[in-house]
Amino acid sequence: MPFKPFPGQLNKDGVIIIPKGYVKLPEPAVSDYIIPTGASASSFDTTPDTSKTVVDDSFENSTSWTPFNNNSDFSLSYDYDSSTYVDGAYSLHISISSSSNSAYPLNFGIKKTLDLSKISIISAYVKVSSSNSSVTPTVYLKVVDASGNTIASTSVSNPGSFTQLTLDVSNIIGTYTVLIQFYYSTGYYGTHELWVDYVTTNPYLHRYENTIDNDTSTTWKPSSANAGEWIQIDAGSNSIIGGARIYWGSNVPNKYRIQASTDGSTWVDVYTATSSPTANDWTEYSWPAVYARYLRLYLDDQGSNPVEVAEFQYYSRITDRVAAEHGHGSGPEPWREGAFFSSFMRAMSKGTGITPRIAAVRGSHRKKRLNQKINDKKKKSRLTKKDILELIEELREYIDFKVPD
Ligand SMILES: [Ca+2]
Numbered sequence: 095m096p097f098k099p100f101p102g103q104l105n106k107d108g109v110i111i112i113p114k115g116y117v118k119l120p121e122p123a124v125s126d127y128i129i130p131t132g133a134s135a136s137s138f139d140t141t142p143d144t145s146k147t148v149v150d151d152s153f154e155n156s157t158s159w160t161p162f163n164n165n166s167d168f169s170l171s172y173d174y175d176s177s178t179y180v181d182g183a184y185s186l187h188i189s190i191s192s193s194s195n196s197a198y199p200l201n202f203g204i205k206k207t208l209d210l211s212k213i214s215i216i217s218a219y220v221k222v223s224s225s226n227s228s229v230t231p232t233v234y235l236k237v238v239d240a241s242g243n244t245i246a247s248t249s250v251s252n253p254g255s256f257t258q259l260t261l262d263v264s265n266i267i268g269t270y271t272v273l274i275q276f277y278y279s280t281g282y283y284g285t286h287e288l289w290v291d292y293v294t295t296n297p298y299l300h301r302y303e304n305t306i307d308n309d310t311s312t313t314w315k316p317s318s319a320n321a322g323e324w325i326q327i328d329a330g331s332n333s334i335i336g337g338a339r340i341y342w343g344s345n346v347p348n349k350y351r352i353q354a355s356t357d358g359s360t361w362v363d364v365y366t367a368t369s370s371p372t373a374n375d376w377t378e379y380s381w382p383a384v385y386a387r388y389l390r391l392y393l394d395d396q397g398s399n400p401v402e403v404a405e406f407q408y409y410s411r412i413t414d415r416v417a418a419e420h421g422h423g424s425g426p427e428p429w430r431e432g433a434f435f436s437s438f439m440r441a442m443s444k445g446t447g448i449t450p451r452i453a454a455v456r457g458s459h460r461k462k463r464l465n466q467k468i469n470d471k472k473k474k475s476r477l478t479k480k481d482i483l484e485l486i487e488e489l490r491e492y493i494d495f496k497v498p499d
C-alpha cells in the first residue's frame with residue numbers, strides 16, 4: 095500500500111517546499127536575537143551628536159596635551175591659571191619670552207594625538223596676550239598628519255578674551271595630531287601668552303556602530319539617499335544564520351535586500367523586501383538558514399531621504415533556524431525548505447522502496463544512524479507527516495552543519 099504523498103512539492107533541485115501552515119513552530123524569543131560584534135557601512139551621515147559633548151578639562155591643573163615651541167630663540171613655560179577661565183576654574187597658561195627680536199616666527203602651543211575616526215567636531219576655548227603691541231597673533235586649531243601637513247584648520251585673529259574655535263573633522267578618519275597654536279609670522283621681543291580653557295569633542299550622530307548598541311534611539315544613516323548604500327553586521331565567526339530583525343528609524347526604504355556572506359566580499363541575497371517596513375519599530379526577517387559571518391542590508395531604493403537603521407540583530411543556532419524556516423512574526427510567509435537527495439525523495443514519494451543514497455554523509459556513526467532511521471521508517475506501510483519530518487530533520491542536521499571546504 096503506497097503511503098500518502100508528502101504534501102510538499104519537490105523541485106528539480108531536490109528541494110522540498112512545505113506549504114504555509116503545515117508546521118507550526120514557536121516564534122523566536124527576543125532573547126534569541128544576537129547583537130553583532132561589529133558593523134560597517136558604505137557611508138554615514140557626519141552630523142555631530144551635540145547631545146554627547148565630551149569635555150577634556152585636563153587643563154585645570156595638569157594637561158594630557160604636550161606643550162611645544164618651534165622657536166628656539168624663545169624659552170617656553172606654562173602653568174595653570176586660577177583666575178583666567180570661562181568654565182569656572184583654571185586654564186592652561188603657556189608662554190614664550192625673549193628680550194630680543196628673532197628672525198623666526200612665533201610658533202608655540204599644545205598638541206595631542208587623537209583618533210578622529212569617531213569624532214565629528216573639535217572645539218577649544220582660547221585666548222592670547224602679547225606684551226609687544228606689534229604682535230597680533232593668529233590662534234589655530236588644526237589637524238596635521240605625520241609629515242606635519244595641515245589636514246584641517248580653523249583660526250581666530252588675536253583673541254583678547256576667550257573665544258571658541260570649532261573645527262569640523264567629520265571627513266577625517268584615523269589618528270592625527272591636533273594642535274592649538276599661537277602663530278605670528280615674525281619673531282618679536284616680549285612675552286607672548288596663550289590660554290586654553292578646555293577642549294570638547296562630539297561624536298557622530300549617525301555612525302554605523304549605532305546599529306549594534308542595543309539602543310533603538312541611536313541610528314545609522316547613510317550620507318546619501320542613493321541606491322546602493324549598505325550597512326553590514328559581523329557575527330564574529332561563521333555561523334548558521336536563519337534570520338534577523340531590524341529596528342527602523344523614521345525614514346524607511348522602498349526596496350531593499352538582506353544579503354549574507356562568509357568573507358565579506360561575496361554576497362548572496364537571503365531576503366528581498368517587496369514593501370516598506372514600519373518606521374520606528376522592529377521588523378523580523380527569516381530565510382532558509384545559511385552559513386555566514388556577515389549580513390548586509392543593501393538599499394535598492396531609499397526614497398527621497400536617507401533611511402535610518404536603529405538596530406540590526408541576527409539569530410543563529412538550530413532552534414532558531416527551525417523557527418526561521420517556518421516563518422514567524424512579521425517576516426515572510428511561513429515555509430520550509432529542505433535540501434535532499436532527489437533520489438531519496440522520489441523513492442519516498444513514489445513508495446518504490448529504493449534505498450536512498452547517502453554516500454555524501456561523512457562520518458560512519460552519522461551515516462549509520464541515518465540509515466537506521468530510514469530503514470525503520472521503510473518498515474512501515476505508510477509514512478506519517480511526523481515520520482517524514484523526522485527524516486528531514488536528520489538530513490538537515492547534517493547538511494546545515496557542513497562547513498565548506
Ligand atoms: Ca578649565
Ligand SMILES: [Ca+2]
Nearest residue numbers: 304309312404
Ligand atoms: Ca541603536
